[in-house]
Amino acid sequence: MTAPAPRLRPAADRRVQLMATCICDAFYDDVAGATVEVLEHLGCTVDFPEGQTCCGQPAFNGGDWAASRRVVRHTVRTFAGDCPVVVPSGSCAAMLFHGAPLEFEREPDLPAVAALGRRTWELADFIVNGLGIRTWPGRYEARVAFHRSCHSRGTASGAASDLLLASIAGLQVLPFGEGEQCCGFGGTFSVTFPHVSTGMGTLKLDHIRAARPDVVVSGDMSCLMHLGGLAEKGGQPVRTQHLAQVLRDALRHGGLLPAASA
Amino acid sequence: MPNQPLDQFAARLPAEQRASVYQSTKGTHEKRTQLLFDQFADPDRLRQIAGEIKQHVVENLDTYLPAVEAKLRANGAQVHWAATGEEACAAVLRIMQARGARRMVKAKTMVSEEIGLAHYLEERGLEALETDLGEFIVQIDHDHPSHIVRPIIHKNRREIAASFEREGLGAYNDDPETITRRARQFLRHKYLQADVGLTGANFLSVESGRIVLVTNEGNSRFCLAATRCHIALIGIEKLVPRDRDLGLLLNLLGRSGTAQPLTVYTEFISGPRRPGQPDGPEEMHVVFVDNGRTDVLATECRDILRCIRCGACLNVCPVYRQASGHAYRSVYPGPVGAVLSPLLAQGNFAALADLPKASSLCGACNEVCPVNIPIPDLLLRLRAKGKEEGAPLASAGAPPMGAWALLASQPTAWKAALAGGKLLNYIPAKLLPVPALRAWESRRSLPEWRGGEFRRWLRARRRAAERKPAP
Numbered sequence: 001m002t003a004p005a006p007r008l009r010p011a012a013d014r015r016v017q018l019m020a021t022c023i024c025d026a027f028y029d030d031v032a033g034a035t036v037e038v039l040e041h042l043g044c045t046v047d048f049p050e051g052q053t054c055c056g057q058p059a060f061n062g063g064d065w066a067a068s069r070r071v072v073r074h075t076v077r078t079f080a081g082d083c084p085v086v087v088p089s090g091s092c093a094a095m096l097f098h099g100a101p102l103e104f105e106r107e108p109d110l111p112a113v114a115a116l117g118r119r120t121w122e123l124a125d126f127i128v129n130g131l132g133i134r135t136w137p138g139r140y141e142a143r144v145a146f147h148r149s150c151h152s153r154g155t156a157s158g159a160a161s162d163l164l165l166a167s168i169a170g171l172q173v174l175p176f177g178e179g180e181q182c183c184g185f186g187g188t189f190s191v192t193f194p195h196v197s198t199g200m201g202t203l204k205l206d207h208i209r210a211a212r213p214d215v216v217v218s219g220d221m222s223c224l225m226h227l228g229g230l231a232e233k234g235g236q237p238v239r240t241q242h243l244a245q246v247l248r249d250a251l252r253h254g255g256l257l258p259a260a261s262a
Numbered sequence: 263m264p265n266q267p268l269d270q271f272a273a274r275l276p277a278e279q280r281a282s283v284y285q286s287t288k289g290t291h292e293k294r295t296q297l298l299f300d301q302f303a304d305p306d307r308l309r310q311i312a313g314e315i316k317q318h319v320v321e322n323l324d325t326y327l328p329a330v331e332a333k334l335r336a337n338g339a340q341v342h343w344a345a346t347g348e349e350a351c352a353a354v355l356r357i358m359q360a361r362g363a364r365r366m367v368k369a370k371t372m373v374s375e376e377i378g379l380a381h382y383l384e385e386r387g388l389e390a391l392e393t394d395l396g397e398f399i400v401q402i403d404h405d406h407p408s409h410i411v412r413p414i415i416h417k418n419r420r421e422i423a424a425s426f427e428r429e430g431l432g433a434y435n436d437d438p439e440t441i442t443r444r445a446r447q448f449l450r451h452k453y454l455q456a457d458v459g460l461t462g463a464n465f466l467s468v469e470s471g472r473i474v475l476v477t478n479e480g481n482s483r484f485c486l487a488a489t490r491c492h493i494a495l496i497g498i499e500k501l502v503p504r505d506r507d508l509g510l511l512l513n514l515l516g517r518s519g520t521a522q523p524l525t526v527y528t529e530f531i532s533g534p535r536r537p538g539q540p541d542g543p544e545e546m547h548v549v550f551v552d553n554g555r556t557d558v559l560a561t562e563c564r565d566i567l568r569c570i571r572c573g574a575c576l577n578v579c580p581v582y583r584q585a586s587g588h589a590y591r592s593v594y595p596g597p598v599g600a601v602l603s604p605l606l607a608q609g610n611f612a613a614l615a616d617l618p619k620a621s622s623l624c625g626a627c628n629e630v631c632p633v634n635i636p637i638p639d640l641l642l643r644l645r646a647k648g649k650e651e652g653a654p655l656a657s658a659g660a661p662p663m664g665a666w667a668l669l670a671s672q673p674t675a676w677k678a679a680l681a682g683g684k685l686l687n688y689i690p691a692k693l694l695p696v697p698a699l700r701a702w703e704s705r706r707s708l709p710e711w712r713g714g715e716f717r718r719w720l721r722a723r724r725r726a727a728e729r730k731p732a733p
Contacts, residue, residue, distance in 0.1 A: 020716055027709045029716035048720055051673040059663035063645030067667035074671040150624035182580050186622025191701035192266055192659040195273040198705045199584040229706030
């Protein structure tokens with residue numbers, strides 16, 4: 001999977017539209033908030049189109065492309081404009097620049113869908129490759145296991161996240177086994193293939209725990225919802241944070257890992 | 263919610279079997295990656311080029327197939343065309359009958375598994391003996407391969423030792439070297455007695471008509487050493503345009519499949535024995551097998567025909583590692599099988615329509631594929647096909663998306679749902695009104711529902727900013 005080129009770069013006023021993602025809209029408001037704070041810290045003017053719902057991926061992955069196209073069309077209308085769209089999720093970003101054009105390949109409005117894809121950036125990719133930021137200020141005193149989500153395979157997001165995390169004072173990124181393997185979430189796969197999904201998640205948690213991190217970080221809350229939920233259900237909770245929260249917290253808290261987790 | 267068959271199979275898989283599949287696939291995958299990245303500056307570029315070569319072949323079969331037929335005939339081989347598996351089996355039978363042949367020694371070929379050749383010949387009173395060690399064990403156990411390259415990845419040596427004892431191949435001994443030695447001893451006699459040697463082809467060069475075979479056991483050479491007749495059973499997609507393309511493809515095949523720079527044996531066969539040559543089969547037949555491939559060619563999933571059967575996608579696949587190969591209920595397991603098997607099912611797509619769902623779409627398969635097949639995209643296309651055709655297995659256990667799509671295309675309804683979802687925080691998990699949520703909650707805790715909180719926070723932040731204009 002690769003992001004489309006050329007992609008729309010931010011203009012001088014750094015105006016962006018935020019796609020908060022449905023999972024943050026429903027469960028992880030602090031992640032969406034951290035994304036706003038991080039972007040504003042970088043001098044961006046953040047618009048939040050109020051009509052936004054979901055990127056359409058659940059139905060796309062489920063094979064119901066007619067239902068998915070309905071949602072994508074709504075998203076295209078909602079995000080009308082000519083500035084970059086920033087989304088704190090590699091998965092939703094990939095849906096817009098890769099998945100949606102696939103399910104629209106025979107549709108007359110493919111150009112509008114593809115145009116939205118060219119404007120869409122995953123957060124870390126936008127910070128590093130859109131804005132040219134290569135180091136992150138502040139401090140964050142923690143040992144971090146970074147789970148690179150699968151939808152960032154082949155995109156610039158993984159390297160961008162690595163670069164930002166490695167630049168934060170006090171933060172130590174811990175390698176762990178089989179980092180390239182999927183966590184087992186996979187959207188509705190997590191409930192239609194529960195044994196395989198949780199088998200994959202348990203293996204991922206074993207690898208992560210062996211590295212003894214203070215916090216598990218990812219650019220996708222869906223992976224963390226699965227891993228965190230599995231760990232908690234098993235009676236051994238792990239602390240999870242989105243990359244946006246780490247970036248924001250590095251600017252706050254005097255560099256200490258904050259007491260409350262999102 | 264009704265369960266998916268592959269997930270149920272995975273749930274029943276003995277832990278020991280899962281562990282051995284995991285160790286074996288993980289080991290090969292890691293060695294494969296190390297070899298490729300240690301030895302090549304840009305292996306991903308090589309995968310792309312190899313993919314382009316094979317895609318070119320797939321899209322030009324109409325000219326390449328007649329060209330290679332002419333070349334094969336000029337080389338002295340006889341060429342047969344089989345539209346179906348049944349026709350391919352019948353062609354092999356006719357060749358054997360014409361020679362009065364009764365015994366076949368077989369090298370490992372997936373297409374022969376696909377068409378059920380050994381069983382077909384045995385039913386007609388002919389012997390068709392597998393000579394690849396793994397396939398031999400599968401055959402004596404009346405089992406099925408569970409991996410494209412390692413057919414017995416699901417078996418341990420104790421089971422194999424017991425099978426050998428049962429078949430009269432020696433007293434129980436589970437030392438791998440002893441097992442191998444006993445199989446070799448048994449097979450060597452069979453090579454000498456056989457009338458016909460059957461192989462597949464890893465590649466077939468259109469330019470020269472050369473058939474390329476790779477093995478690690480040398481059994482395909484033995485199959486052709488003493489027999490008078492060579493039959494090569496070849497899927498129509500196995501072509502490469504030129505001999506020089508083999509340099510790239512062989513380099514990728516060995517590394518991707520078994521983490522070897524090159525397999526132990528690589529044979530190039532360009533026809534039957536020629537005058538003046540001391541040995542080799544005097545007769546050579548090539549049976550081209552379609553068996554649904556041209557139907558695949560007509561779909562948007564034709565990229566799957568690039569596959570060179572290395573098994574790298576199986577090795578890296580987290581779902582394959584959890585479920586093992588038999589969970590796929592077909593000759594081709596793993597990610598490639600989840601695409602290819604339903605497509606080759608010819609009119610029975612619905613029976614395997616669940617396989618494209620058996621993936622988290624993580625994309626690891628695409629990342630390791632030596633011919634860069636976009637497997638996740640093909641799985642998605644087949645999911646859409648399953649939905650369009652209303653195949654019940656495609657939707658088993660899956661939450662319906664119609665109501666969700668209505669909600670997600672109407673902002674007012676969406677916001678109401680965000681607010682209403684807070685009820686979830688007060689309802690015990692087992693009473694949750696949505697099957698998908700219940701299924702989630704049975705294995706993972708559900709986070710607190712905070713629908714609408716972000717929007718409230720953002721509005722407050724904007725109001726505060728308006729009251730305090732920036733300096």
